[in-house]
Amino acid sequence: MTPPSLPITPALEAQLRGWLAEDIGRGDLTAAALVGRTAQAHWLAKAPGVLCGGPLAVALFRLLDPQLEARLLVADGEPLEAGQRLLELSGDGAALVAAERTALNLVMRLSGIATATAALVASLEGSGVRLADTRKTTPGLRVLEKYAARCGGGVNHRLGLDDAAMLKENHLAWSGGVAAAVAAVRAGAPWPARLIVEAESEAEAVAAVRAGADAVLLDEFSPEALTALVPRLRVLARERAAGGGAADLMLEASGVAPDQLAAYAASGIDLISTSAAHTRSAWLDLSMRFAPLLA
Amino acid sequence: MTPPSLPITPALEAQLRGWLAEDIGRGDLTAAALVGRTAQAHWLAKAPGVLCGGPLAVALFRLLDPQLEARLLVADGEPLEAGQRLLELSGDGAALVAAERTALNLVMRLSGIATATAALVASLEGSGVRLADTRKTTPGLRVLEKYAARCGGGVNHRLGLDDAAMLKENHLAWSGGVAAAVAAVRAGAPWPARLIVEAESEAEAVAAVRAGADAVLLDEFSPEALTALVPRLRVLARERAAGGGAADLMLEASGVAPDQLAAYAASGIDLISTSAAHTRSAWLDLSMRFAPLLA
Amino acid sequence: MTPPSLPITPALEAQLRGWLAEDIGRGDLTAAALVGRTAQAHWLAKAPGVLCGGPLAVALFRLLDPQLEARLLVADGEPLEAGQRLLELSGDGAALVAAERTALNLVMRLSGIATATAALVASLEGSGVRLADTRKTTPGLRVLEKYAARCGGGVNHRLGLDDAAMLKENHLAWSGGVAAAVAAVRAGAPWPARLIVEAESEAEAVAAVRAGADAVLLDEFSPEALTALVPRLRVLARERAAGGGAADLMLEASGVAPDQLAAYAASGIDLISTSAAHTRSAWLDLSMRFAPLLA
């Protein structure tokens, strides 16, 4: 598989600059004595997990010391063992201590998500069902926390409100039913945008397929209910295609507890979406150690 | 006690605008059918906890609908029960759905921190020892995640690298020892800035007090070691004052597991700092429910 | 049909502020004498067309005079006749003259696109084939120029590089063929993202369908070639579905001259994409007229 990639685009670089400014404020009071002295440091994992954000750490240090030498020993998406050294740095001492906390905070948070995602993905191994994230991400970190999910082996759900349409209960109620709502959204959305309908009952799911949904998000169904419902919806999709509508239908389950992933995976759905890795994971414990000063 | 306050300053408002833009991107594809229709909604707690960020949610919705009517039923820092209604909203339907996810993400994260902080603070009740946070906060959320700690009953440690100086192991090594390091930092720092020294051994702690530190952060000592060390350091501070130095000395413990808080509190220290509420807490589960459309 | 809507989001408002600043620079030298005087003005169409951007004009004037009274007489997407009055304004004279040029420039450009799009769409009337735009838009105006295409009756193609994937000749060559390229992109893209392949020959189109493309962009084929190719591709899609692949297939033509739209529409394709309305249209001629000053 192609490993995840994360180009440091101008927009991302602007965020990195802002995060450094947030911690440094009007100047690092403690670093004053270190200006101009070259220092060496490395990062250690203090617990096992999956790395995410290594290139971001390097970019943060480089923003304060463009001449910094950095060597990433572990790629994003790869496993880390407790005690493993993952990054080596050499550069201006004041820059290293000024960016240290920001860099660690970012990579610890992202690696925590990647680690938790990898554990969830492992529960689905062999099932052919994919694990998707949600839009429950920390404000300001959407792109990076979605990237973390990919580093953990998950697949991203829509990235924002603008790359796919998702009709929920209130959209349907307000628009005069699912058929009208689907038509209204299709009319204004870009043609490549998929249209997903969230269903909380069998009747809603059936109506969504008939109305032409590309995907149905089946929320808080039991595994048994899904096992019965999924084949029925697939039949409806074939009937829909025969009538000139779309043939393909993606079925997604949500509201699934982590320990039930395998049970849901057996129901015939295509993917399971969960925010657990983003809303209930701990940061991965990483540490930065300095070598004695060179000069 | 004065409840925590959170003015929506221009700088904070700019962040809120950016977070909305992050989710909305090039436009909410699904909201198209809801433009111009007035909707009513409310927020529910799905689990017990401590609220943090209510005024931020209101501000986010108002950025998309300046005429929005909002009523906060619970103040920041107050407890929430599962099922409790905390916020009522009435305004443009498209604005409500476009800001929903961003507002929930922010308040769920902050309330998770406040809830976890409150639980830690409860362990210290009656001890007279305060619970402080750290600089381990999500990039971009420093001010708000520090506010969340206050909502949970904690006290903030320094806000950034510029409002207090903290000398760690590497600063000391690089500067020729603690006395030289303290002198160098004092010379350049604003006079009101406190100077804290992190000590990992008794010898370092003693040297820090002698060098004139305002506070010593005692990292990864056992409760027993602290019980022995603290009185000795207080004596040294009195001696220091007698010699013309500062008399006051704040003693802080770190590296304390949540279930050991009470044991550490009995050691005579002044405060305990921990990142647990920020790096190991789950988001508080909140939900937004829409009423049938009015028009 | 639901008319196009354009909420003035915080991100859009920031652009409007920037555009005013671009023209005003260090201050409007001529407006000095008009400060504090209430003025009335209206906008006239000097040529027939389709309006796009009315609410943007109002928002621009309001940024300089929050108390401005404005009345839009024509909605975006509606036709304008030469001489028709479309907007009435009353407010601070200095604000009206300072925002005049920026507002006119924006609405004239957008209405030019809407007008040209409407003419192209008219050529396809009754064919069931939709007219799509492209990513050839003026830097900085992507969202608005895409909105203008909708105002003219067109449908938007992807909005940027992040809401759908499109494999072009070079992607295919670099990735070891279409099957490998499709697999690589699918692995990293969000699951709702559609995957489009651009084909310049029958062989490429066939390979794209077999590799699982959701859509094929058929570039610079003749109408006759398309008429022969389209049914064959649809058969291949059914075979693909029978083998467990996706069943749906969108076929899109590009490289079509405006006077050939009807001929291409008869070939069985689903939509035609063209940049003509964005790269070869004139601005719609609009004018702002002032009434004598009131005070």
Next chain:
Amino acid sequence: MTPPSLPITPALEAQLRGWLAEDIGRGDLTAAALVGRTAQAHWLAKAPGVLCGGPLAVALFRLLDPQLEARLLVADGEPLEAGQRLLELSGDGAALVAAERTALNLVMRLSGIATATAALVASLEGSGVRLADTRKTTPGLRVLEKYAARCGGGVNHRLGLDDAAMLKENHLAWSGGVAAAVAAVRAGAPWPARLIVEAESEAEAVAAVRAGADAVLLDEFSPEALTALVPRLRVLARERAAGGGAADLMLEASGVAPDQLAAYAASGIDLISTSAAHTRSAWLDLSMRFAPLLA
């Protein structure tokens, strides 16, 4: 003649970053497979014209790949033939495809303006009359579209509301006549700022000269009317100078159709201003071609 120059100032670079972000959004989904592979490409003109924006294209690519090698074969302001190669690029494949559309959109728009301007300027050749642009430019592109006019051989009119004052009909009406308006504006404007008055009748033109205007913009006069009026205004200017006023007077015609330029040029005016090259020109057709991947 000194060729036009376009330093990439910090302000311009910030715009370039924003335009890349506009297209890339949350990440280029298709480029994932190309990261780290070196690619070669070149740009071709598909139609004849005048180039404008070459250095901007290079700067855009370099923002995504600082190591990019670029060779501009044609300078801004020089003519292009159909089929001519104008730019050669070698660098990271993912960067080349991610910046491709933004760079082409910008250079195609600017070259379209330069090309149209050059055609208008050619109509005036030998007349000694200069062709000036206007403030009808695309929002956000003022500086660049003014530069494009220079690349086409035109001269810029004022750059914004702050570098010269221009009194129009409404200014005059509101200020109690041209003399009062001129006095009010002169009092507050920087001394180097020229003061232009727009006149729609002979009487207004005469009043403007008497009131001390540095220039009169004669709008929608016929060539014959101008031929009669111009000498009279020059006499008035000499009389004005004799009375202690300014002696110099610039006379400018506007509202001139492109096919009438020569006729107007013969009337004795100094320059003709027109927005035609900015509001009625097509983008110049350019294309980017990739060579087979190197690695």
Next chain:
Amino acid sequence: MTPPSLPITPALEAQLRGWLAEDIGRGDLTAAALVGRTAQAHWLAKAPGVLCGGPLAVALFRLLDPQLEARLLVADGEPLEAGQRLLELSGDGAALVAAERTALNLVMRLSGIATATAALVASLEGSGVRLADTRKTTPGLRVLEKYAARCGGGVNHRLGLDDAAMLKENHLAWSGGVAAAVAAVRAGAPWPARLIVEAESEAEAVAAVRAGADAVLLDEFSPEALTALVPRLRVLARERAAGGGAADLMLEASGVAPDQLAAYAASGIDLISTSAAHTRSAWLDLSMRFAPLLA
């Protein structure tokens, strides 16, 4: 005379927001106890001077409290006596104290410039010679410090590098002499831009006029030298006009000590430019006083 005006444009408002953020940082620690309490305050002049920036102060307070009531008792450009009350405020107590320092700093600096300018202008009274400022302004305050000069009765010189051209010694040397330099700059500059040449000797001044300069800045000449030179240059300008060149010529002196203004004014020049009011003035002493709290 029309009093100076200062619209709070979006660009200026953005600066005001940034200046508040600079002082407030991560939050006003002292204001916590004042949130939600209405307070009344007023501003007093503690020394005589000329007010500049009153509307900026009001705008700053309103950014923190949109409901603030403010009454300006003195207009910008008007004189202040020691002890005079100039502004009355009523609003949220926390907002008043949080914006107090920023607002005072800005208005004290600007009023210091206005006051110093007024004193210099008074030296020229009756001479018909105007006093101009320079580009020596505090970084970030160009527009406002130029406005302050107008409030003091001065006239602005060019506002930046883009609204007029000024050839200095080095430009001339590098371009092959004044004639070549003038020609090169004229070719690329907007037609309304004036071209000024700085001359440090009689020969340079003569060459500048012959080369077609609109103005000559005569730097560090004695009053006697100017008295002899000015008529000669005016004659040259008339000869230039007779030869088809520009007739008007503005003559400006610089390098003039404040106590020599009257002597220079008698030399026949048109204006004197000086940075003294911006680089050698004290801030005007203003103070904010609070009334006892209402609630």
Next chain:
Amino acid sequence: MTPPSLPITPALEAQLRGWLAEDIGRGDLTAAALVGRTAQAHWLAKAPGVLCGGPLAVALFRLLDPQLEARLLVADGEPLEAGQRLLELSGDGAALVAAERTALNLVMRLSGIATATAALVASLEGSGVRLADTRKTTPGLRVLEKYAARCGGGVNHRLGLDDAAMLKENHLAWSGGVAAAVAAVRAGAPWPARLIVEAESEAEAVAAVRAGADAVLLDEFSPEALTALVPRLRVLARERAAGGGAADLMLEASGVAPDQLAAYAASGIDLISTSAAHTRSAWLDLSMRFAPLLA
């Protein structure tokens, strides 16, 4: 002593970019003829003083010419003699002239502050009393003007509203007296933040110490009054400590005229704060000289 240091952080670099844009605007009209020509220049002091901002000047020039060669001959905080050369530059001629004014303006202002501060500090030499600045700084220049005070040998007072709390008369009145006010602020402030109380009478000073203030700012007391009061307050602080409160107490005088510094220093206070160096100093006169062009 460690010399002051000033890392060019991302936040500071963003300000430098903005200041260049402020002067350059839409482009340097005069520099056109100099593009691509290498030039050499140096900076001279025209008056004696203390340098502040040398690295900022270099950074400004480098933003326009990344290849610029610069050599600083004098470090920040060091004395300058009239006529002394302090900076040598070699780079693109157009970049040098475009950044010249901005760089000089910044360094002249900052060096003026450093020079004035050094003179005040000299008055205190040998007294053991330190000279502190205030929050009276030019909007936008807080960090740099505080740095200038350090370059002159002063110590910084608090940097903003968020790094220390200072209770003034109105805070005290509004909060129900000094004890209540101190308690309210302590409860919400970070624990390292010092709490200062401003006192205008002996009674207020006494109350402040009793309430637990870390420091008392004694405003507009006479030297004699201070000489009597200071020992009394120190006694109170010892009593406070005996009762379990803080032992340390910093005593600061304000409202001191420059010629009275020595008299106040003898009163037993710890430091004197004054805004004189920021609000009543002239810019240090510096000049940039160009060598003849090389190419």
